[in-house]
Amino acid sequence: MPRIKKELQEVKKKKRKKMTSVQVIKGMKDILPPEQLFWDYVIENSRKLCKDFGFGRIETPIVEQTELFQRGVGDNTDIVEKEMFTFETQGKDRISLRPEGTAGLVRAYIENGMSKWSQPVKLYYEGPMFRYEKPQAGRYRQFHQFGFEIFGDEGSAIDAQVIYLAWKIFQKLGIKDINIQINSIGCAECRSSYKKLLQDYYEMKINKLCIDCKRRLDSNPLRLLDCKEEKCMQVATSAPQIIDHLCVICHDHFRSVLEFLDEVEITYVLNSRLVRGLDYYSKTVFEVWENNSEGGQSSLGGGGRYDGLVEMLGGEETPAVGFSFGIERVVESLLKKEIQLNYNVKKEVFLIQLGDKARKKILRLFDKLVDSNITVGESLGRGSIKSQLRMANKFNSKLALIIGQKEALDNTVIIRDMESGMQEVIVMDSVIEEVKKRLKG
Numbered sequence: 046m047p048r049i050k051k052e053l054q055e056v057k058k059k060k061r062k063k064m065t066s067v068q069v070i071k072g073m074k075d076i077l078p079p080e081q082l083f084w085d086y087v088i089e090n091s092r093k094l095c096k097d098f099g100f101g102r103i104e105t106p107i108v109e110q111t112e113l114f115q116r117g118v119g120d121n122t123d124i125v126e127k128e129m130f131t132f133e134t135q136g137k138d139r140i141s142l143r144p145e146g147t148a149g150l151v152r153a154y155i156e157n158g159m160s161k162w163s164q165p166v167k168l169y170y171e172g173p174m175f176r177y178e179k180p181q182a183g184r185y186r187q188f189h190q191f192g193f194e195i196f197g198d199e200g201s202a203i204d205a206q207v208i209y210l211a212w213k214i215f216q217k218l219g220i221k222d223i224n225i226q227i228n229s230i231g232c233a234e235c236r237s238s239y240k241k242l243l244q245d246y247y248e249m250k251i252n253k254l255c256i257d258c259k260r261r262l263d264s265n266p267l268r269l270l271d272c273k274e275e276k277c278m279q280v281a282t283s284a285p286q287i288i289d290h291l292c293v294i295c296h297d298h299f300r301s302v303l304e305f306l307d308e309v310e311i312t313y314v315l316n317s318r319l320v321r322g323l324d325y326y327s328k329t330v331f332e333v334w335e336n337n338s339e340g341g342q343s344s345l346g347g348g349g350r351y352d353g354l355v356e357m358l359g360g361e362e363t364p365a366v367g368f369s370f371g372i373e374r375v376v377e378s379l380l381k382k383e384i385q386l387n388y389n390v391k392k393e394v395f396l397i398q399l400g401d402k403a404r405k406k407i408l409r410l411f412d413k414l415v416d417s418n419i420t421v422g423e424s425l426g427r428g429s430i431k432s433q434l435r436m437a438n439k440f441n442s443k444l445a446l447i448i449g450q451k452e453a454l455d456n457t458v459i460i461r462d463m464e465s466g467m468q469e470v471i472v473m474d475s476v477i478e479e480v481k482k483r484l485k486g
């Protein structure tokens with residue numbers, strides 16, 4: 046027997062040696078409790094405002110048929126061309142992790158017959174999105190978005206309401222130094238003639254363009270306007286502007302959106318090079334930009350109108366407009382501002398124990414206090430009374446309940462006023478009553 050035992054131990058040792066720690070996937074990250082405070086703050090405030098504005102929450106799966114994104118987001122976009130996590134299932138279906146939220150919402154709108162609901166249908170969502178991007182500071186392959194969409198109303202007031210809600214969310218969160226970058230990219234009609242103009246313009250400058258732009262010139266000329274390459278930005282400055290080539294309907298719609306924004310005193314900037322990366326937009330497109338302390342600006346989120354998308358994905362013709370923001374970026378902005386969150390980590394009562402018997406009593410007592418709606422912290426470790434009292438102070442507890450070996454046997458508890466240090470022994474059965482009395486006092 047002893048020999049076998051020894052051998053087993055050696056096998057175990059060998060196994061232990063071989064194990065290396067498994068690491069998080071490149072471009073992904075854990076979100077730990079201190080940061081979660083900020084996540085809760087962002088999500089809870091955003092949810093509250095969405096509900097106030099009459100939005101209902103929707104959750105769609107994080108995987109969809111790859112085809113949904115090819116048709117919905119667009120085959121020629123960077124997202125679909127290069128950045129999707131796509132798999133083949135055992136049943137030979139091609140599925141992708143969602144790279145954004147809107148396409149899935151549109152699918153759900155069609156599939157669940159929401160066009161029969163009373164219009165407009167207002168939905169909000171939140172959750173992880175996935176893009177296989179080059180990992181860089183502040184960009185993750187799994188990131189999180191909060192967004193909202195309004196289906197079934199083509200009026201400019203709806204565009205303005207979406208922008209207003211986006212604005213309001215950031216104000217509420219304490220991100221106040223922002224502006225709305227806004228543009229109209231027209232409808233299918235006025236945009237197609239504008240695209241030709243743009244292609245003609247860029248053809249003449251083709252030698253000054255980056256490789257990506259040369260390639261995109263035929264398929265998606267609008268994207269050339271927001272290329273971040275220095276030389277392409279140069280060329281873009283004197284490109285024809287779509288604002289000058291909108292049809293009457295698109296022109297009036299855009300003017301009306303801006304009038305609404307003036308009315309509610311939202312700071313906006315007309316940005317003729319804002320086209321957004323996705324194929325599905327029409328008419329109004331916008332982004333929320335924050336002025337950062339280094340004097341630059343960064344985009345927190347964006348959205349726009351997409352009147353053709355529902356039909357393109359097989360539904361009835363349905364106008365729609367939406368907005369989404371990256372939760373990571375917003376949390377990062379809050380952390381930079383060193384915004385203090387008033388999170389209530391105060392525990393009215395703290396439970397302290399010494400010894401195994403006492404520990405068992407503590408579990409019961411904890412439960413009773415929680416059931417009586419008293420906030421309670423506890424230490425179940427083997428630390429000294431002194432170190433446990435320090436924890437009680439950290440939680441700003443008014444009272445500590447101490448059970449030592451003697452108290453565990455006697456079925457009593459020491460109740461200590463944390464401020465005065467006064468202690469008194471009471472019987473277990475009257476603890477809740479006594480605690481309530483003292484908390485009131």
Ligand SMILES: [Zn+2]
Pocket residue numbers: 231232233234235236291292293294295296
């Ligand atoms: Zn138009």
Ligand SMILES: [Zn+2]
Pocket residue numbers: 254255256257258269272273274277
């Ligand atoms: Zn370029």
